[in-house]
Amino acid sequence: MDLTNDLARLALQEEQLQFDVFTNDTAWQLGMRLKDAVEARGKAVAIDIQFTGQPLFFFAMPGTTPDNVDWIRRKRNVVLHYHRSSYAIGLELKKNQTTLLDKAGLAVRDYAPHGGCFPIWIRGSGFVGTITISGLPQREDHNVIVEVLATWLNCPLSELALSDTN
Known part of the structure; x- marks a missing residue:
């Protein structure tokens, strides 16, 4: 994994x-x-979609646990704080060799900078919510969301996808 290339792709x-x-x-x-x-x-994941703080979709697939729900909460908190994907924040922290606690005083019990939460932006309006999944390795959690969004929004996945390697 090349952090610089991944961070550029995440921004895109x-x-x-x-x-x-x-x-x-x-x-x-x-x-x-x-x-x-x-x-x-x-596979199995828990899925959460929230819009302006209101839960609009939640589903925990058979095989998930309450731990997945807590991971959703913690990843979502990162996106709510930074309005960026939780995976992008995690990779930026890794690149800068720091933690959320050191950078911003955000405790791991409430914030998880791991892949799987993506911001919902409305063009011309701004940040309005989050799409989160938990249950796969963090890069795969992130990639599943991107694949579904790219299809939904008619964006070329080949230009947006991260490599499958960790």
């Missing part, structure tokens, strides 16, 4: 994967697409 994802409109129905359909994408991999 956050710039390109934005909505013109986002509704409760959008959240439901995206949540179901995430569920289908993970099931197609033969």
